[in-house]
Amino acid sequence: MQFSFFHLMPWTGLDEAPSEWPAPNAGFDGERGTQLYETYISTMAHAEACGFDWVGANEHHYSPYSIMSNCNLIGAALTQRTSDIKIAMLGNLLPLLNPVRVAEEYAMLDVMSGGRLVAGFVRGIPHEYISYNIPPDESRTRMREALNIILKAWTEPEPFGWEGEHYQYRAISIWPKPRQKPHPLMLLSASSEESADFVGAFPAMVGLTLISDLDVAAKIIDAYRASARAHGREVGPQDILIGQQTCICETDEEAQERLGEAAAYFHRVLMRPQQDAQRIILQKTRFFGDENQSAYFQKRLQTIKGRTIKEQIEAGSILCGSPESVVRQIRRLRDKLGAGRINMNMKIGTMPDEVVMRGMELFRDRVLPHVRDL
């Protein structure tokens, strides 16, 4: 199996949850921000010494939930601090962005890193569409069209133009092109059988996160496999990435206590401002194909939030415990979902950075030796 160390870069200095979205930024402290970036980037670079195969980051806007509005900037910093680990952008919120710019920035990262880019593309969580004034109703059609433009921008041998529904370019010829051929490893996210069917149509791995039920996740993965097969591609464990909040300590009790405290800040403070915007989008648009999917999205979040740490472990939503327990939990994900990659998010809410670092080292010394060959 392969493992990714993921960082969300949360803002940890808030005493109270912002009451509205966007979260007012008058209290942002630039000096503290600089310190957080240094700590977070150093932690991410340390993943290489801890045996992780990827180091991952993603993009969010207008919220203390994450201070990473462009993960490609963090990826660029990591190309200069690491030498072998893959730089996994998980990913750019493609329907919000200029696809040619994304193709260019990913190509730069791939060349700067010596061909270590994992190019992730996500449709994102609904409220992000307000941030960049993109109609949520167009998210799927923009995603599909933009992915095709990027694949062309990376692989076409000659300059070309594009006349599409959402995007028009009279000429495209990016410099640099990616180092990996025919193009960088790609990953798309799926949260439903419908979106898994979409992912399978592209030469891409699939990523699942916020798992509330392993049986539902297994069906989504089955839909991905079937779609890939229908498009002439057999996918295996190496094509399936499962995202998990992760806390590894010396004992189960310590890990559960640590995660419980940190997750309380995550849910109470960091997730709070999004809720208003999320509600508007879900009520007023067709971001999800139908009401069942919209209801499932909301239920999934509420289900995980409402569960105790032990219940989340049992449901397969998180990895939490002693190294020995986490080995068992990883084996279960491998067996139940056929997943060959796990994406571990260890900096949850107010989790102390030294606990994160210690968890990374416990992973290297006492977890990885038992799961690498699965």
Place this chain on the structure above:
Amino acid sequence: MNDATKRALLWIGADAPALRGALDQEYHVLAGAADVDALVAQIAGEPGGRLDVIATGDGAACALALAAAAPERVGHMVLLAPRLASAPTPVEARALVLVGAADRAGSETGRALKSALPHCHLTYVWGAGADLAAEASGRAIAIVSDFLARGEAFLVRQAG
């Protein structure tokens, strides 16, 4: 659409003919008095439900006072290039505050309103100054119409 089916819109402050002309098609526009008691009496005579309020310039203070005095009657509030003599007091009505991007004094007032009102959207209009209301550019008309029609959902851009 006849007047009976139009939503009521109370106008307070100096006229902005271009904006009013655009809204006349959709709204039954009432001219407001400058006195809060008279305004409360005036809207009491209107059929039930909430009515929306547009205030220009100095009319902003009156609109806020009305929203405080009759919160059950005021729906959405639009404050165009607002001018206030004192700090605003919070009201529950959802407000759109439009300020010309080149209007420095208006920006201060806009920020004060955004900070004080719990449901407030502050928007700067490019290409406009303190005369935002009188000019009522196409940009201003479009966002006011969208806000009145969709309320907080105006945050979300629609397809097409």
